Each structure stands twice: as structure tokens, then as C-alpha cells.
Amino acid sequence: MSVLSFRIKSSDGTGVYTVTASRNSGFVKISCDCPAGTFGTHCRHRFELVSGETKYCINPSRNDLAELAAMVDLTPLRGVMEEIVALGREADHIKRRLAALKKTAARIMATGE
Numbered sequence: 001m002s003v004l005s006f007r008i009k010s011s012d013g014t015g016v017y018t019v020t021a022s023r024n025s026g027f028v029k030i031s032c033d034c035p036a037g038t039f040g041t042h043c044r045h046r047f048e049l050v051s052g053e054t055k056y057c058i059n060p061s062r063n064d065l066a067e068l069a070a071m072v073d074l075t076p077l078r079g080v081m082e083e084i085v086a087l088g089r090e091a092d093h094i095k096r097r098l099a100a101l102k103k104t105a106a107r108i109m110a111t112g113e
């Protein structure tokens with residue numbers, strides 16, 4: 001069994017959570033001791049770390065990050081994470097387009113053209 005631990009700053013910067021990745025018999029589990037992670041729901045600490053975002057990670061070891069990436073590459077999680085990132089970008093694009101169209105609609109309503 002292989003276990004990696006990462007210390008991640010909380011969103012408000014006042015707390016620190018521990019994200020733990022463990023591989024056992026080909027299965028990889030990634031947990032976080034924050035409130036959301038404790039309930040097994042989505043938490044940004046695990047999500048960002050697995051996505052390669054390390055700005056909130058305290059003194060990350062390059063070797064541990066590389067090992068985490070290698071662990072995830074062997075699981076269906078890699079494809080799911082890639083799809084989440086792609087859909088997030090698409091959602092951002094749609095939000096920007098929607099905001100621009102709302103401005104255009106407001107202008108047309110106000111000016112008639």
C-alpha cells in the first residue's frame with residue numbers, strides 16, 4: 001500500500017486540511033479531512049490537487065505530486081477530471097456569452113436598436 005499526504009490551506013487561509021491519497025491493490029482513494037471531504041462530497045482541496053493546482057498546497061514535494069499524478073493516471077478518475085475541467089471551461093465561455101447577450105438585450109430595450 002502506498003500513501004501520500006498533502007497539507008492544503010483552507011479557502012480563508014485560516015485552516016489547514018490534509019488530503020491523503022492511498023493506493024491499495026490497484027484501487028486509489030483520495031480523502032480530505034475538511035467538512036465536505038469528511039462527508040465524501042466534492043471539496044476543492046482534493047479537486048485542485050488532483051487537477052495539478054498546487055497554489056494552496058503547503059510545501060508540496062515534487063516527487064509526491066508526480067506519484068499522485070501517476071496514481072490517478074491509472075484510474076478512471078483521470079478521464080473524469082479532464083472532462084470536468086473541459087466542461088468548466090465551456091461553462092465559463094457560456095457565462096461570458098450570456099452576460100454579453102444580456103447587455104445587448106438591455107441596450108436594445110433601452111434604445112430600440
Ligand SMILES: [Zn+2]
Binds near residue numbers: 033035036
Ligand atoms: Zn477538502
